[in-house]
Amino acid sequence: MSSKAKRVLPTRPEPPSVEQILADVQGALPTDPVFVLPAEPPQEHGPAPGCPEPAAEELYRQIRSYVGMNQRLQQSRERLRERRRELQRVGEELDRGIAEMRQKAF
Incomplete structure (x- = not known):
């Protein structure tokens, strides 16, 4: 039987305060990569050429719609869990x- 040596991992450093x-x-420079936005990938489902970008109000409606759908999905998931338990x-x-019926029959 071979025994595997236990691997001793170094202790984790304390998180910064x-x-x-x-x-x-x-102390970071404005050019620090953390503060520079990456180039956005091309949008496959973006607006058609020549069409304006969606207005802030439209984006807000889309986000509210998404949040509402997400909440409904979570509620549906909980109802399904309850029905499954039942x-x-x-x-x-x-x-x-x-x-019991089998015991009585035999």
Whole structure:
């Protein structure tokens, strides 16, 4: 039988304090990659050429619609979980009833 040597991992360093984070951010140059937005990939489903970008109001409506759909999906998921639990409970009761009937029959 071969024994594997346990690997000893180095301890994790302590996370920086708020003061250290603020000092780091304040000392960073404006050209620091953290502060530079990456080039956006080409939009496949963007507006057609010559059409204006969607207005802020339209974006706001789209976001509200997305949030609403997300909330409805979460509610539906919870209702499905409740129904699943109920079906499992009913199935267990049915299994017990069948077992009792079989015992009485034999």
